[in-house]
Amino acid sequence: xxPNYKRIKTQIKADETxxxxxxxxxxxxxxxxxxxxxxxLSVLAASVCxxxxxxxxxxxxxxxxxxxxxxxxxxxxxxxxxxSDPNDPAVEDPIQGAQSYNDGVTISAALSQIIAKSSRDEQxxxxxxxxxxxxxxxxxxxxxxxxxxxxxxxxxxxEVYTSRMxxxxxxxxxxxxxxxxxxxxTVAEKAEDLAAYMSQIQKKQKSESVANELEWLKSLGIEAExxxxxxxxxxxxxxxxxxxxxxxxxxxxxxxxxxxxxEEIH
Amino acid sequence: MLFMSFGADDLSGNQLLNNDxxxxxxxxxxxxxxxxxxxxxxxxxxxxIMQEVFLTYFQKNKVFNDENHRKAWLIRxxxxxxxRMHATNKKHQYxxxxxxxxxxQFEYEEDKYVYQAVLSLPDNLKSVIYLYYFxxxxxxxxGNILKIRESTVFMRLSRGRALLKERLGSDYxx
Numbered sequence: 001x002x003p004n005y006k007r008i009k010t011q012i013k014a015d016e017t018x019x020x021x022x023x024x025x026x027x028x029x030x031x032x033x034x035x036x037x038x039x040x041l042s043v044l045a046a047s048v049c050x051x052x053x054x055x056x057x058x059x060x061x062x063x064x065x066x067x068x069x070x071x072x073x074x075x076x077x078x079x080x081x082x083x084s085d086p087n088d089p090a091v092e093d094p095i096q097g098a099q100s101y102n103d104g105v106t107i108s109a110a111l112s113q114i115i116a117k118s119s120r121d122e123q124x125x126x127x128x129x130x131x132x133x134x135x136x137x138x139x140x141x142x143x144x145x146x147x148x149x150x151x152x153x154x155x156x157x158x159e160v161y162t163s164r165m166x167x168x169x170x171x172x173x174x175x176x177x178x179x180x181x182x183x184x185x186t187v188a189e190k191a192e193d194l195a196a197y198m199s200q201i202q203k204k205q206k207s208e209s210v211a212n213e214l215e216w217l218k219s220l221g222i223e224a225e226x227x228x229x230x231x232x233x234x235x236x237x238x239x240x241x242x243x244x245x246x247x248x249x250x251x252x253x254x255x256x257x258x259x260x261x262x263e264e265i266h
Numbered sequence: 267m268l269f270m271s272f273g274a275d276d277l278s279g280n281q282l283l284n285n286d287x288x289x290x291x292x293x294x295x296x297x298x299x300x301x302x303x304x305x306x307x308x309x310x311x312x313x314x315i316m317q318e319v320f321l322t323y324f325q326k327n328k329v330f331n332d333e334n335h336r337k338a339w340l341i342r343x344x345x346x347x348x349x350r351m352h353a354t355n356k357k358h359q360y361x362x363x364x365x366x367x368x369x370x371q372f373e374y375e376e377d378k379y380v381y382q383a384v385l386s387l388p389d390n391l392k393s394v395i396y397l398y399y400f401x402x403x404x405x406x407x408x409g410n411i412l413k414i415r416e417s418t419v420f421m422r423l424s425r426g427r428a429l430l431k432e433r434l435g436s437d438y439x440x
Contacts, residue, residue, distance in 0.1 A: 001438060003380040005399040012370050014299035018313045019291060026287040026324050155417060162420045195424040
């Protein structure tokens with residue numbers, strides 16, 4: 001027998017009391033917004049004042065802080081990469097508060113704050129995300145053969161089966177048909193075998209990509225481990241600022257305060 | 267950003283879609299609750315998620331091209347909220363299938379059996395299976411929501427079906 005997904009779905013219902021309470025809550029919030037424009041005006045006025053204060057006060061504070069530093073000292077706003085001009089300020093990343101000391105490497109606002117406060121020798125636990133890790137290395141694998149075929153060729157074969165599966169599913173929605181169902185099972189089994197095989201290939205490719213990035217980080221003096229989609233390591237503030245990108249762009253964040261892995265939503 | 271938020275309530279971002287609170291909530295509450303329940307397996311948590319999603323929806327005042335666009339956005343936000351709750355609530359580290367019995371009263375035993383089998387799948391397979399079979403979304407739509415390739419959707423469907431076959435037994439054609 002085929003599972004009746006449609007029937008199952010119709011039995012999953014939100015509690016009416018909760019639904020009505022939600023509607024009431026939304027209406028209440030929307031009504032409050034309409035009735036209190038003054039609140040928004042106050043927020044606007046306060047924000048404008050804050051911006052003005054920052055605009056006028058910050059240069060003053062920076063001037064004072066720079067005068068206290070002896071010549072040659074690297075301050076938190078300057079890049080420390082050997083190859084970059086030490087007079088170039090760190091690029092303010094569009095991601096609010098994030099910093100960038102080297103091209104292609106972004107440091108989160110939270111980590112930047114910790115770096116600014118930490119001592120030279122203090123080890124900071126961080127996690128580094130290599131952006132588009134697999135895609136960047138894709139050119140390495142494009143011509144590689146797996147049991148006589150490239151990945152794209154295996155994929156093309158897989159698509160033949162999945163397309164047929166979709167066609168049959170559409171036909172079966174009109175009504176049961178034993179012959180079609182048997183064909184579907186055969187095709188699905190082949191597709192599953194291919195999917196499992198391609199999954200193994202992808203894992204191997206990713207593993208290679210990860211190894212390459214680990215080697216790169218090692219060349220920078222960083223011993224990292226790859227866990228949960230991130231390269232995890234501890235390093236001093238200077239080491240972190242000195243990180244230049246490998247083949248991928250990097251986003252570096254504090255390990256403990258970071259959000260959940262961003263690879264994909266399940 | 268400040269100037270956009272001030273007075274934005276006067277503008278409905280969705281001129282062509284019905285954006286009335288009662289309409290939107292009643293239209294999508296079952297869907298959101300169903301997705302959240304499949305992820306968290308606890309009715310109270312699913313209901314909390316439902317409220318959070320709708321409040322977010324009405325606060326963001328996002329512009330949608332059409333109803334499918336709105337639906338996709340709601341599903342995505344639901345999954346994000348579920349994942350956040352799932353991560354912070356260690357009680358739900360393991361699927362609590364038994365709690366589902368309380369949340370959903372199935373008329374047919376076989377429906378309960380299938381539903382529990384789907385819920386017992388690994389999260390990455392479960393979401394694809396659920397959206398494909400229960401919400402009847404296409405692989406392309408699922409890929410757009412989950413930000414994964416269509417090929418990955420198909421692969422997870424294949425693997426999910428294989429696992430379901432294992433768990434449900436040969437009586438079921440998947």
